[in-house]
Amino acid sequence: MIKQFRTLTYFEWLNFRSERSMLLFAMLILLSGLYGIYSGSSLINNQKSKLEALDKLYQENIAEMKQKFPADADAGDIGYYHSTFAKNLPDNWAKLSIGQRDVAPSYLKLRLLAVQNQLYASENTNPFKLSVGSFDLAFVFVFLLPLFIISISFNVLSSEREQGTLALVLSFPVKLSTFLLAKLTFRFIVVAVIVFTLSITGWLWADVVIDARALTWLMAILLYALFWFSVSFAIIAIKRNSAFNAVSLLGIWLLLVVIFPVLAKTYSEVKIPVDEGLAISLKQRQEVHSGWDKPRAETMKRFFQRYPQFKDTTSVEGAFKWKWYFAFQELGDASVESLFENYMQKLTTRAALSANLDMLSPAAKLQQTINGISGTGFQAQLDFLLASKNYHERLKKFYYPFLFKNLPFTHDDFASEPQMSFRSKADDLQIFNGLIAMMGATVIAILAGLIIYKSSNNILE
Amino acid sequence: MQFILEAAGLSKTYGQKTALVSLDLQLNKGEIFSLLGPNGAGKSTTINLFLGFIKPTSGQAFVNGIDVSAQPVASKQFLAYIPENVMLYQNLTGRENLSLLSSLAGFNYAKDQLDELLITSGLQPDAIERNVGGYSKGMRQKVGIAAAVARDAKVLLLDEPTSGLDPKASNEFSELLKGLSAKGTTIFMATHDIFRSTEISNRIGIMRNGQLIDLLDHTVFNASEIESLYLDYMRA
Numbered sequence: 001m002i003k004q005f006r007t008l009t010y011f012e013w014l015n016f017r018s019e020r021s022m023l024l025f026a027m028l029i030l031l032s033g034l035y036g037i038y039s040g041s042s043l044i045n046n047q048k049s050k051l052e053a054l055d056k057l058y059q060e061n062i063a064e065m066k067q068k069f070p071a072d073a074d075a076g077d078i079g080y081y082h083s084t085f086a087k088n089l090p091d092n093w094a095k096l097s098i099g100q101r102d103v104a105p106s107y108l109k110l111r112l113l114a115v116q117n118q119l120y121a122s123e124n125t126n127p128f129k130l131s132v133g134s135f136d137l138a139f140v141f142v143f144l145l146p147l148f149i150i151s152i153s154f155n156v157l158s159s160e161r162e163q164g165t166l167a168l169v170l171s172f173p174v175k176l177s178t179f180l181l182a183k184l185t186f187r188f189i190v191v192a193v194i195v196f197t198l199s200i201t202g203w204l205w206a207d208v209v210i211d212a213r214a215l216t217w218l219m220a221i222l223l224y225a226l227f228w229f230s231v232s233f234a235i236i237a238i239k240r241n242s243a244f245n246a247v248s249l250l251g252i253w254l255l256l257v258v259i260f261p262v263l264a265k266t267y268s269e270v271k272i273p274v275d276e277g278l279a280i281s282l283k284q285r286q287e288v289h290s291g292w293d294k295p296r297a298e299t300m301k302r303f304f305q306r307y308p309q310f311k312d313t314t315s316v317e318g319a320f321k322w323k324w325y326f327a328f329q330e331l332g333d334a335s336v337e338s339l340f341e342n343y344m345q346k347l348t349t350r351a352a353l354s355a356n357l358d359m360l361s362p363a364a365k366l367q368q369t370i371n372g373i374s375g376t377g378f379q380a381q382l383d384f385l386l387a388s389k390n391y392h393e394r395l396k397k398f399y400y401p402f403l404f405k406n407l408p409f410t411h412d413d414f415a416s417e418p419q420m421s422f423r424s425k426a427d428d429l430q431i432f433n434g435l436i437a438m439m440g441a442t443v444i445a446i447l448a449g450l451i452i453y454k455s456s457n458n459i460l461e
Numbered sequence: 462m463q464f465i466l467e468a469a470g471l472s473k474t475y476g477q478k479t480a481l482v483s484l485d486l487q488l489n490k491g492e493i494f495s496l497l498g499p500n501g502a503g504k505s506t507t508i509n510l511f512l513g514f515i516k517p518t519s520g521q522a523f524v525n526g527i528d529v530s531a532q533p534v535a536s537k538q539f540l541a542y543i544p545e546n547v548m549l550y551q552n553l554t555g556r557e558n559l560s561l562l563s564s565l566a567g568f569n570y571a572k573d574q575l576d577e578l579l580i581t582s583g584l585q586p587d588a589i590e591r592n593v594g595g596y597s598k599g600m601r602q603k604v605g606i607a608a609a610v611a612r613d614a615k616v617l618l619l620d621e622p623t624s625g626l627d628p629k630a631s632n633e634f635s636e637l638l639k640g641l642s643a644k645g646t647t648i649f650m651a652t653h654d655i656f657r658s659t660e661i662s663n664r665i666g667i668m669r670n671g672q673l674i675d676l677l678d679h680t681v682f683n684a685s686e687i688e689s690l691y692l693d694y695m696r697a
Contacts, residue, residue: 007564011553018552018592164548168605171512171542172565172612173534460514 004174008182009189016190022152026194029148033140033198037205040136041095044206047106054085054107062414075402075409076322079112084395086110086388089423091375093213095206097138097367099376108388112399114332115392116284116340119385120277137202138370141195141221142363143257146228149191150249153232155242156183157459162242167460176459180236184229191225213373213426220373220431223438224366230445237453257363264357264364272350276343280336287335291328303327306334310404323403330396344382351378355433362441369434375424384422391420463526465490465539465647466511466616470520473506473671480506482671483520490615493638493648495658497691498668504651506671508618511649512542525615538566541609545621547601551594555579555604558593559611566612575611582607583633599630606637609646617641619650623657635661655691659684667694 016022065073065082086108094101110118157180160166169179199218203210235248291299296316304311307330316324358364371377398418402409466488473481481503488494496504509515510522513533522529524536549558556575563570570578579589584603593601602622609617617638623631631654638648639661652658658665659679665687667675674694677687 003567004565007561011550011557011561014557015550015552163551164544164546165550167514167544168542168548168562169565170514171537171540171618172562173537173567174565175534458515460509 001175001178004178005182005185008174008179009186012183012186016186025148025151026190029140029144029194030198032144033137033194034201036135036137036140037096037198037202039134040098040138041206043098043102043134043136044090044092044095047090047101051087051089051107054087058085065414066411072408072410074322075399075407076326078409079322079326079399079403083109083111084417084419086384086391087421088384089421091423092206092208093374094376096136096202096208096217097370097374097376098134098136099138099367099371099374100378100381101376102134104381104384110388110392110395112326112329112395114284114288114329115389116280116333116336118392119388120281137198138367138374140198141224141370142367145191145195145221145225146253146257146363148194149187149225149228150232150246150253152187152190153184153229154235154245154249156180156187157236157239158242158245161459170460177453180233184233188225188229191229192222195221195225216431216435217370217373220366220369220435220438223435223442224362227362227438227442227445230442230449234445234449234452237449237456239456239459256361260361261358261364261367264354264361267357268350268354272346272353274343274346274350276339276346280339280343283339284332284336288329288332291325291331294328296324299324299328299331302331306330307400307404310400313404314406326400326403344386347382348379351382355430359437359440362438365434365437365441369431369438372427372430372434375426377427377430379427379430380424383424387420387422391418394418394420464488464523465492465525466649467523468507468510468520469523471507471510471517471522472519473503473510473515474518479671481510481517484673486666486673486676488616488647488649490647491642491645492664493642493662494650494664494666495662496649496651496666496668496673497653497655497658498651499653499695501670502668503671504668505620507668508542508620508649508651511618512540513537539615540618541612541614541616542618543602543605543609543620543622545624546598547605549593549596549601549604552592554591555584555589555593555596555600558604559607562608563611568611568613570611578607578611579604582610583637599626599634602626602630602634606634606641610641614646616647616649619648619652621652621654622650623652623654631657655688656684659687665691667691669694 061082065078068081069077088104088106090101090106105121108118108121155162157166160169170176195218199214199221202208203214208214231252232249235245235252238244238248300316313323316327355368358368368377371380395418398416401407402413464487466486468484468486471481471484472479484503484507496507498504506515510517511524511529513522513529513536516530525539527536527539529536549555550561553561556572556579559575559579560570563575576586576589580586582603584600584607588596588600593604596604619638623634626634635657638650642648642661650658650662663679665677665679666673667677667690675690677690679687682690
């Protein structure tokens with residue numbers, strides 16, 4: 001049987017070599033993959049260029065401050081006019097799987113003012129472009145690879161029957177199962193070669209650090225390919241004609257790759273509505289603006305409850321005082337703290353619900369897995385948001401003593417200002433869950449295929 | 462005595478339709494047997510049952526004493542099948558097709574041996590390295606014969622082998638079959654071709670509506686008598 005298997009696989013290669021349509025499909029998927037690598041790399045390189053330019057902007061801003069305040073300055077002036085950046089640095093892996101990086105900000109410009117209205121500011125992006133999504137290598141693997149697998153496997157038995165070669169082959173001492181397995185195995189090898197070629201090209205092009213993530217990346221994509229071969233096998237096992245197989249497999253592709261993920265996202269958004277975003281903006285804005293009209297003593301009393309270490313600061317009555325201004329900025333943030341916690345909690349819960357529903361779609365699971373590997377998933381963006389908020393806390397911790405202890409802010413003090421560069425890590429839990437879900441789906445598809453194969457009619461009957 | 466090919470009460474029905482009714486038949490080594498009958502008589506069903514492509518409703522088919530239903534793969538070791546229209550892998554050459562088919566039967570031949578098998582089976586040497594996509598029906602049939610010879614088949618099952626062949630090709634084909642028979646290969650041929658079957662067969666079975674209605678021995682009846690009998694049965 002092993003000898004027959006080898007023989008059949010070798011002759012599949014001879015057939016493949018001279019089959020123009022199969023070669024054309026293989027070339028198309030390779031070219032799409034190369035374009036995906038180029039496109040993803042361009043987007044991330046663009047973000048990297050912008051992030052690198054931030055250092056220059058930052059230094060220019062400091063130079064501007066020094067010019068504006070030639071002598072020692074009031075820290076309030078610096079806190080108001082000076083800005084710094086929370087940088088969301090991409091790993092090179094992001095070039096292969098952009099994930100949320102095209103919709104989420106790659107940096108935030110922060111001042112000492114209330115942080116809540118600064119956390120959600122990002123550059124304007126063409127919404128049409130966002131709705132279409134970015135073309136990266138992950139897109140090629142998640143969306144196009146299954147179509148390639150379907151195109152080379154849907155008719156492996158039916159075309160042999162339709163051309164009359166199946167009867168000839170089965171008149172030899174060969175089992176139909178051996179024949180089918182050899183054909184699907186050969187095609188899996190073709191797909192594996194394409195996956196390896198594109199992945200290695202992508203790694204070299206994107207200059208990624210090749211570590212355990214590379215192995216996980218290959219494992220996830222090959223598992224996904226195996227899932228689609230298993231689905232093809234389940235449909236082939238019905239032993240109907242080529243048209244039936246093609247329509248059925250395309251229907252399954254549409255369902256698993258497009259419809260299920262959209263339904264899962266829509267359901268989770270309806271089930272867990274997150275209205276806190278707007279509420280945070282309104283409440284925080286209202287609190288900050290009403291700060292101008294409230295008695296200064298009352299504002300400072302509430303502020304000192306949060307920062308008792310500064311209660312001995314000088315009075316804020318009389319002329320405008322920055323410490324009073326920053327106190328009601330602080331109280332603006334404090335007024336939405338619980339809302340912000342709810343907001344983050346709901347986003348996390350909703351993402352978890354969506355991820356659970358995505359168990360029905362190996363396509364969504366592969367996307368989450370390789371986003372997890374590349375650190376470009378939704379959780380990475382939430383982590384960046386929290387890290388930015390923490391960075392603002394560090395800024396306050398740095399500036400508040402100058403402000404409330406009436407210490408002069410010298411030019412040299414700029415050098416001590418906290419800096420922040422966030423780099424997301426691989427999301428191990430998401431990767432693990434994705435691999436398990438895809439393994440489960442593959443096992444189910446193989447079992448379904450075996451049951452159908454055993455119970456369906458004799459193919460030559 | 463063990464027959465090389467045997468049907469014992471072999472029947473096949475598809476729902477309400479009866480394709481073959483209790484066929485009892487035994488073939489000896491080196492015998493050429495023709496099964497004559499109109500379309501739908503059950504000739505191809507009989508071949509498909511011997512090949513194990515379909516399962517009998519009742520009865521058994523044996524190849525070299527092996528029950529086809531019980532051991533379908535083992536029984537095929539002794540069989541070679543040449544359908545009415547031999548379909549090969551069009552993107553492969555004649556030699557590559559023969560190499561594939563003989564390898565499937567467990568025979569690995571060198572290039573020269575494959576070429577010799579093809580030439581002996583009547584294929585022109587210049588066609589050996591051409592893709593079979595450009596072959597005529599007769600040329601494909603010759604590759605089929607070469608495959609049967611290459612696998613050292615004890616039984617050759619032929620389904621309408623001369624249909625669509627020109628007289629010259631048909632004559633060459635008959636000579637090939639006679640040669641194989643002389644070497645001990647048993648030939649079972651389902652056909653409409655009374656002339657060709659009476660020319661080469663030892664025995665002829667006449668089939669109608671799934672039933673074997675007569676079995677004629679060529680040593681007893683001459684060709685014209687068989688032809689006359691067959692036509693009488695078909696008119697009845």
